Amino acid sequence: MARSRSSRPTAPRREGFRSWIPAGARRDGRPTPSLSSRSAAASSPRLSSAWTRPRDRWSRGWKSRRSCEAESAASTRCGSPRTASVTSARIRARSRRCSTHADCGDGRDGEGRESGGHEGLPRAYSAGMTERDDAGGWSSAPLPIGGGGGTGEGNDGVDVSLIRWFLSLSPAERLRVLQNTVNAISRLRERRAAG
Amino acid sequence: MQPADFETILKVLAGHKVDLVVVGGVAATLQGAPITTFDLDIVHSREEANLDRLMAALRELDAWYREKPDVRIAPDRERLGGPGHHLLMTHAGPLDVLGAVVTGEGYPELAAHSDLFDLGGGLRVRVLDLRTIIAIKERLNRETDRAVLPVLRRTLKEKP
Numbered sequence: 001m002a003r004s005r006s007s008r009p010t011a012p013r014r015e016g017f018r019s020w021i022p023a024g025a026r027r028d029g030r031p032t033p034s035l036s037s038r039s040a041a042a043s044s045p046r047l048s049s050a051w052t053r054p055r056d057r058w059s060r061g062w063k064s065r066r067s068c069e070a071e072s073a074a075s076t077r078c079g080s081p082r083t084a085s086v087t088s089a090r091i092r093a094r095s096r097r098c099s100t101h102a103d104c105g106d107g108r109d110g111e112g113r114e115s116g117g118h119e120g121l122p123r124a125y126s127a128g129m130t131e132r133d134d135a136g137g138w139s140s141a142p143l144p145i146g147g148g149g150g151t152g153e154g155n156d157g158v159d160v161s162l163i164r165w166f167l168s169l170s171p172a173e174r175l176r177v178l179q180n181t182v183n184a185i186s187r188l189r190e191r192r193a194a195g
Numbered sequence: 196m197q198p199a200d201f202e203t204i205l206k207v208l209a210g211h212k213v214d215l216v217v218v219g220g221v222a223a224t225l226q227g228a229p230i231t232t233f234d235l236d237i238v239h240s241r242e243e244a245n246l247d248r249l250m251a252a253l254r255e256l257d258a259w260y261r262e263k264p265d266v267r268i269a270p271d272r273e274r275l276g277g278p279g280h281h282l283l284m285t286h287a288g289p290l291d292v293l294g295a296v297v298t299g300e301g302y303p304e305l306a307a308h309s310d311l312f313d314l315g316g317g318l319r320v321r322v323l324d325l326r327t328i329i330a331i332k333e334r335l336n337r338e339t340d341r342a343v344l345p346v347l348r349r350t351l352k353e354k355p
Binding site (some may be wrong): 079155157160162163164165166168169171172174175177178179181182183185186 | 198200201221224227228231232235312314315322345346349350355
């Protein structure tokens with residue numbers, strides 16, 4: 001006898017699937033951020049300031065991925081041989097928590113100790129030196145991303161470490177950073193306009 | 196809109212020995228506040244000789260009023276002698292030439308509250324100090340001014 005269409009087993013609807021997850025928990029078992037904390041983050045004054053610092057893990061991960069991909073091509077570095085056949089998924093997984101390389105932006109050396117990034121710059125900012133300059137090379141002006149580590153953020157939401165870093169630059173360097181920012185935003189706008 | 200090339204504009208103005216004070220976002224940035232702006236604001240001296248120098252610099256920059264790009268009106272000397280604001284576009288990007296800031300202060304008042312910065316390559320510019328930038332923004336109390344005030348105040352506090 002033919003079964004009626006409605007009695008066939010079907011994949012759970014999205015709402016139903018979600019209902020299997022306990023309230024307040026994510027699939028990875030960690031608690032879900034409350035709506036109020038998310039909206040508070042969205043309305044943070046930091047977002048309206050000049051630099052909106054990306055989430056540390058992602059910015060570090062991006063930098064790390066670049067380093068690791070470069071290393072994959074080079075095959076050996078830090079005594080850990082690698083091949084170019086490493087899949088992107090494995091690279092991603094590794095770059096999220098790269099504890100092997102001092103210069104991956106993760107800020108840890110081979111033993112997992114905190115280490116500096118580029119010489120003479122605060123680790124928090126040197127870890128994110130990824131801005132291209134107009135000449136096509138890598139700018140010497142450090143970008144304030146990938147920092148954090150609990151460095152001071154005032155009650156007003158202003159990133160004090162960012163201000164201290166900017167004050168440590170000379171006026172000419174400050175102007176160069178501003179110029180790089182304006183150029184980068186303009187390039188992004190052009191690319192977006194071009195489709 | 197073409198992005199501003201701050202250094203090029205400042206070099207042309209300095210090359211013509213224009214007496215001016217850099218104000219606004221670029222001034223705040225030069226004073227150490229990590230903020231972003233897309234145009235250069237200057238307050239010029241409205242003395243006769245300086246107006247001649249300013250006109251020569253604006254001619255070199257091929258300046259026109261950016262509010263009416265289709266008509267392409269060039270700034271004239273007589274208007275620049277007033278306290279009004281001239282929102283210009285140049286071949287090096289946007290430039291706002293102000294006879295006086297909105298709160299009324301002109302070059303003589305602002306120059307007394309400015310610092311002379313060496314930007315390298317012989318380029319020296321007069322930049323409004325952070326305390327005065329904050330005072331002006333507090334008096335203006337516009338939404339855009341209020342948004343940036345926490346960063347400016349904190350920068351002033353952290354400044355050695």
